[in-house]
Every structure is written in structure tokens, then in C-alpha cells.
Amino acid sequence: MGAQVGVVGGGAWGTALAQMLASDGRPALLWAREADVVDAVNARHENPRFLPGAVLHGAVRATGDLADLAALPVLLMVTPAQHLGAVLGVLAPQGADIVLCAKGIEQGTGRLMSEVAAAAAPGAALAVLSGPTFAHEVAAGLPTAVTLACAAGAVQWDRLAPVIARPAFRPYYSADVIGASIGGAVKNVLAIACGVVEGLGLGANARAALISRGFAEMQRLGLAMGAEAETLAGLSGLGDLVLTCSSSESRNFALGMALGADGERTGGAAALLAERSTVAEGAFTAPVLARLAADHEIAMPIAEGVAALLDGAISPRALVAQLLARPLRAEAPRG
Numbered sequence: 001m002g003a004q005v006g007v008v009g010g011g012a013w014g015t016a017l018a019q020m021l022a023s024d025g026r027p028a029l030l031w032a033r034e035a036d037v038v039d040a041v042n043a044r045h046e047n048p049r050f051l052p053g054a055v056l057h058g059a060v061r062a063t064g065d066l067a068d069l070a071a072l073p074v075l076l077m078v079t080p081a082q083h084l085g086a087v088l089g090v091l092a093p094q095g096a097d098i099v100l101c102a103k104g105i106e107q108g109t110g111r112l113m114s115e116v117a118a119a120a121a122p123g124a125a126l127a128v129l130s131g132p133t134f135a136h137e138v139a140a141g142l143p144t145a146v147t148l149a150c151a152a153g154a155v156q157w158d159r160l161a162p163v164i165a166r167p168a169f170r171p172y173y174s175a176d177v178i179g180a181s182i183g184g185a186v187k188n189v190l191a192i193a194c195g196v197v198e199g200l201g202l203g204a205n206a207r208a209a210l211i212s213r214g215f216a217e218m219q220r221l222g223l224a225m226g227a228e229a230e231t232l233a234g235l236s237g238l239g240d241l242v243l244t245c246s247s248s249e250s251r252n253f254a255l256g257m258a259l260g261a262d263g264e265r266t267g268g269a270a271a272l273l274a275e276r277s278t279v280a281e282g283a284f285t286a287p288v289l290a291r292l293a294a295d296h297e298i299a300m301p302i303a304e305g306v307a308a309l310l311d312g313a314i315s316p317r318a319l320v321a322q323l324l325a326r327p328l329r330a331e332a333p334r335g
Contacts, residue, residue, distance in 0.1 A: 004026070004074060009077070012047075016138040020141075022057040022058075022206075023141060023166055031066055031068070032064060037049055038063060042062050043079045045058060049297060051135060051136065064092055075093055094211075100114060103281055105284075107285075128147070133243075146159065149173035154175075183236040185289075190210065190302060192253070195260060209245075211242060221289070221298060247269070267315070271273055289304075305319045306319070
């Protein structure tokens, strides 16, 4: 039996999703840009470059040719957010269910991934898969729950859920594509801030405060852009935020930790990003959030501070001092 699901992107998350899909023996076809990844998956059932230590199921096969996936009925798009439009333009899927798994906002345009995909593949049915997911845990078959937001509603959910769900991988239905997209993007930026707090050694109290106040920023932006509050409080919003802001296994948290380790330094982000082989999407998303906050006239001081930090305009320690010096106010608006 040939593959019915293609996974576009051979990084850690794409490889983990292919492994999860193949866990019951159903074939999954993984596209990777890197020839060594394709060879390692097919010859040795591993991806040492991006997911070291994981032994892949024999039903996972890899290809370096996007045309091999173009006719598949379900495509999971796991390319970095800034490259989604270009890859979809080459892939040119016709009538497929496209499940967006990258978490970010297009830097130049401020478009959500669903908006990018709708423009690049107008004939496709779009869905967003997002939630608290560390790749190595999904690949190991550990219990995971996610939001699967379907633009076409329950009919699309009925079609996709049996294809994606596995005993240890449980999707929950939503029709709120905007909310699922915003939660996954904003949490990456907040994770950088929490990593800075960890790198500075400021303690668990400070990290918990940042998560809480960051969630308030996520809610403000999401509601301003048409998201539902319930989605933002669910797996793709608060759930993913808590996970990503609490562990150095998150690339964004790890970037913040590295920045915070030299608390007085400004301008260190560019060098740190240049030496990393994996993408910390929050670095691209932070300046976009600052622009969106201004456009919607909402307060997002944490996101704006992270954008300034990444731009070299402020040091990690000055970022924290700036947040602590904000005017005293009510935690929630008074009715």
C-alpha cells in the first residue's frame, strides 16, 4: 500500500510526525531538503542530523523530490514558517488536505501560516495542527494531545482525524484556525523571554510571572485578530506556552537562555542564531508581533522587549528591568 500522507520537512518535528504516523505500520512519506537526511532515513531508519537517537519505523520512507508528494491526499507542512509559501508554490498540491504544522508568522507580510497557504495553494483544504509537542517525545510514542483546527469544519475533521490520530497522539477538534495559528506563533517569542529569565538566574517566580503576563498578551492579540478565547486557553495556546517556556529542549527557550547568560551584552542574538543548525522561529516572529501590536493598538510589552533584544537595542538585564518598571495597574481590565 502506498503512502496516503506526506510530511514536508525533514527536521526534528517533521521526522517525529512521520514516525508517529507510521507507528501502526501505515506508510508515511517524508520530504527532506538535505540529501544526507534522505539517505539516513531510507538506509538506516534514522535522522542523526535533526532527531538523533530515534529509531524510525520501516514504514517511514524519505524523498528529496517534492513531486513525489504532490498527488497525496493529505500533506503535513512542517517546513520553517518563513519558507512555507515558497515550498507550497513548488509543490502545487491540487485538492489536498494541507495540515499546517509550522508555528510562526511571515516576517515580511505579517500573514499567518493559514493566510500564506491559502494564497500559495488556493485549491487546498487547510487545517492547523498545534499544541504542546516536543519532537523526541512524539517520536518515542509518549502521550501527546494537540489541537487540529479545520478551516472546513466538522466535515474536514471527520476526514482528517482518523488519518492523524494514533493511540498516543490525540487530536482535539477546533474550527478556529486563527486562534490555533496565533497561539503557536506567540508562544515562541514568550519562550525566548522565559529563557532570558532562566539565563539570568532570576528564578521560577519570575518565569511563572512571564508565562502569565505573556498569556495575557497572547489573548489580546488573538482576540484583536478574530481568535476565540477558548482556543487560546487550550492546547494550541496556553498548553503549548507552558511547555515551551519551561524547558531548554525548546529551541526558543534555549536561545533566550544563551542570551541571558551574558546579561549585560547587547547585539548577541545575530551570532547565536548564525551558529545554530535549527530554526528558532521566535526570532523571526518577535518583530512581527511588535508591528501587529502597534497596528491593533494593544499592549504587548514582553513581545516588544524581545524584539528590541534581538535587534541589539537592549541587553537582557535591561529588558527585565524595563518590564519591572512598567506602571502599576490592575491585572485584568475593570468592567
